[in-house]
Amino acid sequence: MTTDRHRACAAEQIFDQYLQSTHRRRTQERMMVLSCSESMKGHFTAEDVANQLQAGHNNVALATVYSTLDLLTHCGILTARHFDSGVTYYEKASTPHMHLVCTVCGKIRDLRDASIDAIVANRRFSSFTPTRYAMTVYGMCGACAKAVKNKSKSNKTISKSQKRK
Numbered sequence: 302m303t304t305d306r307h308r309a310c311a312a313e314q315i316f317d318q319y320l321q322s323t324h325r326r327r328t329q330e331r332m333m334v335l336s337c338s339e340s341m342k343g344h345f346t347a348e349d350v351a352n353q354l355q356a357g358h359n360n361v362a363l364a365t366v367y368s369t370l371d372l373l374t375h376c377g378i379l380t381a382r383h384f385d386s387g388v389t390y391y392e393k394a395s396t397p398h399m400h401l402v403c404t405v406c407g408k409i410r411d412l413r414d415a416s417i418d419a420i421v422a423n424r425r426f427s428s429f430t431p432t433r434y435a436m437t438v439y440g441m442c443g444a445c446a447k448a449v450k451n452k453s454k455s456n457k458t459i460s461k462s463q464k465r466k
């Protein structure tokens with residue numbers, strides 16, 4: 302059994318128990334949203350899940366996708382992330398990490414840094430017990446930086462050729 306498959310089984314068990322303990326029904330739609338989100342890579346939105354389900358001819362109302370992703374977040378299977386765009390992104394709950402967000406194309410990259418984890422873990426907070434931390438670094442990804450560089454290069458070439466006229 303691969304780790305992914307193993308995780309998906311464990312996630313199903315956790316979700317089953319959560320639905321039972323909160324007196325919610327184990328509907329086919331909810332289970333479809335779960336297995337779809339388990340198949341997603343990296344960070345994804347409710348729309349991404351809805352589109353993927355639709356592509357597989359599994360029609361689940363967007364409202365159900367939203368509410369199920371909320372439940373999956375509550376029971377700890379997914380983590381919800383909020384960046385500047387105002388869109389909620391989800392990812393499979395994993396070890397704490399920070400995010401590098403490109404403000405040009407919106408690409409999100411995970412970054413693990415044990416030294417920052419240690420700073421938070423070893424810091425004493427007055428009258429406060431930390432449970433987790435979130436850190437986002439905004440900037441420009443390599444591809445966007447390259448595109449900007451190429452654009453300014455071609456602009457220079459244009460202005461040079463205009464001068465010659």
Ligand SMILES: [Zn+2]
Pocket residue numbers: 403404405406407408441442443444445446
């Ligand atoms: Zn970018």
Ligand SMILES: [Zn+2]
Pocket residue numbers: 344392398399400410411
């Ligand atoms: Zn992440």
